[in-house]
Amino acid sequence: MIDVLGIGFGPSNLSLAIQLKELAFFNDKKVRFFEKKKSFSWQPGLLLPNTNLQIHFLKDLVTLINPKSPFTFINYLKEQGRLSDFINLNVSYPSRMEFNDYLFWAANKFEDIVSYNSYITDIEPKYDVNQVSHFKVTYVHDNIPNEIETRHLVIASGRSPKIPSAFFQIYDGINVIHSDQFTKSEVHKIASENNLKDHKIAIIGAGQSAAEIFLYLLESKNPNLKVVNFIRQFGYSPADSSSFRNKVFDPDFVDVFYNLPSEAKNNILESLLNTNYSVVDPDLISKIFTKLYHMQHFDRSNNGAIVSLSEIKNVIRNSENKIEIEYSSKINSKVEKQEFDYIVLATGFEQAFLYKKYFNKFKDIIHYGNDSNLEVNRDYSIKFKKCSEAKLFLQGYSEMNHGIADTLLSVMANRAFTIATSLIGGNKN
Numbered sequence: 483m484i485d486v487l488g489i490g491f492g493p494s495n496l497s498l499a500i501q502l503k504e505l506a507f508f509n510d511k512k513v514r515f516f517e518k519k520k521s522f523s524w525q526p527g528l529l530l531p532n533t534n535l536q537i538h539f540l541k542d543l544v545t546l547i548n549p550k551s552p553f554t555f556i557n558y559l560k561e562q563g564r565l566s567d568f569i570n571l572n573v574s575y576p577s578r579m580e581f582n583d584y585l586f587w588a589a590n591k592f593e594d595i596v597s598y599n600s601y602i603t604d605i606e607p608k609y610d611v612n613q614v615s616h617f618k619v620t621y622v623h624d625n626i627p628n629e630i631e632t633r634h635l636v637i638a639s640g641r642s643p644k645i646p647s648a649f650f651q652i653y654d655g656i657n658v659i660h661s662d663q664f665t666k667s668e669v670h671k672i673a674s675e676n677n678l679k680d681h682k683i684a685i686i687g688a689g690q691s692a693a694e695i696f697l698y699l700l701e702s703k704n705p706n707l708k709v710v711n712f713i714r715q716f717g718y719s720p721a722d723s724s725s726f727r728n729k730v731f732d733p734d735f736v737d738v739f740y741n742l743p744s745e746a747k748n749n750i751l752e753s754l755l756n757t758n759y760s761v762v763d764p765d766l767i768s769k770i771f772t773k774l775y776h777m778q779h780f781d782r783s784n785n786g787a788i789v790s791l792s793e794i795k796n797v798i799r800n801s802e803n804k805i806e807i808e809y810s811s812k813i814n815s816k817v818e819k820q821e822f823d824y825i826v827l828a829t830g831f832e833q834a835f836l837y838k839k840y841f842n843k844f845k846d847i848i849h850y851g852n853d854s855n856l857e858v859n860r861d862y863s864i865k866f867k868k869c870s871e872a873k874l875f876l877q878g879y880s881e882m883n884h885g886i887a888d889t890l891l892s893v894m895a896n897r898a899f900t901i902a903t904s905l906i907g908g909n910k911n
């Protein structure tokens with residue numbers, strides 16, 4: 483049996499690996515991480531050129547806990563020989579390409595404890611008398627099923643693409659894709675070609691991913707792409723990342739939030755939605771407006787359009803394999819139809835899969851709080867009904883308990899440190 487198993491090796495568990503290393507946990511404990519991808523990459527489906535990180539680079543894997551660590555973004559720049567150049571760039575929010583490269587650089591230093599191509603399929607709690615003593619984890623490595631036992635578990639497997647119900651029937655991952663698959667999709671391929679055939683693409687959604695894909699397609703090499711972005715609200719809403727608002731992403735705010743009554747938590751989460759959900763970086767909004775202005779008034783092109791205040795009513799695939807979207811206007815309820823070759827659902831992510839996928843065998847021992855949300859301790863371990871020797875930690879699934887920063891990178895280093903300290907025995911819950 484090993485001591486700790488991490489499910490997923492994205493930024494969250496990478497940060498945990500760093501904290502554990504720096505706390506000398508590996509000296510006498512066995513730790514492994516299982517990652518389904520073949521090698522490390524951060525959100526590869528949306529790793530587009532000219533897209534930036536949406537947090538300050540000092541909120542990297544470790545700086546907020548240990549600015550002297552060799553795993554800081556600054557040390558990465560120094561090792562790459564471009565610290566001075568980066569300073570001259572004068573940016574706080576580097577490109578996502580560069581941040582991905584930083585994460586890849588850090589992840590490579592943990593090759594010996596990460597099994598890539600390893601996909602977790604099931605978790606089963608094991609008991610010693612009445613206590614959960616450890617977990618049996620089933621996984622598939624290089625297509626071969628296997629099992630491993632671990633004292634503690636840390637789930638950081640990210641969230642799943644959200645597919646709106648109107649698209650359930652026709653979603654195929656080919657003509658109808660989620661934004662999560664964008665760079666690997668046919669739409670991305672045809673946008674990179676100087677193709678003579680006309681293609682019409684709909685983007686559904688009004689968040690950062692929708693806006694990034696929309697601009698990418700408007701600027702594509704292919705002059706024959708027609709792109710329509712369907713938006714429920716009136717145009718894009720700007721993300722509020724002003725200084726006072728940004729304090730909600732401070733690690734200290736997690737303590738404040740965690741100790742609030744659930745009604746206050748709900749109110750705060752609701753009032754802060756425009757810091758993260760269905761909002762777009764104001765610079766990107768300006769770029770899109772400028773691009774459409776030039777297309778419309780100088781290029782005399784109608785290849786890009788935003789259909790604001792629209793509600794998707796019905797979606798069907800017709801006999802010519804085109805996708806017909808029927809939508810109504812929120813202004814006058816008028817119903818219209820348009821036909822598309824491809825649909826990109828930039829409709830966000832959800833975590834409901836966590837319960838369905840991993841917690842089938844936990845029904846009797848998991849504590850659900852108000853609103854049937856999973857109750858999570860301050861150290862990010864799940865509250866079990868009975869006291870347990872084994873702990874199951876969650877990274878990125880505790881927005882309702884720990885606040886809006888939980889699904890983002892902002893508190894990643896502090897969260898990983900809290901978990902690492904708890905694994906060592908420093909935190910009691």
Ligand SMILES: Cc1cc2nc3c(=O)[nH]c(=O)nc-3n(C[C@H](O)[C@H](O)[C@H](O)COP(=O)(O)OP(=O)(O)OC[C@H]3O[C@@H](n4cnc5c(N)ncnc54)[C@H](O)[C@@H]3O)c2cc1C
Pocket residue numbers: 489490491492493494495516517518519523524525528529534535536537600601602603638639640641691877878889890891892
């Ligand atoms: C395009 C995009 C840009 C973003 N930009 C920012 C940003 O600028 N700032 C910010 O704060 N947040 C951003 N986010 C939010 C994002 O959630 C975090 O950046 C970050 O990726 C969270 O890290 P994670 O390790 O928790 O999850 P993930 O990065 O999703 O990593 C989870 C890992 O688990 C693996 N996995 C999943 N299931 C299994 C399984 N069953 N078995 C084994 N492995 C599994 C996955 O392959 C993946 O590598 C962005 C999100 C997206 C989609």
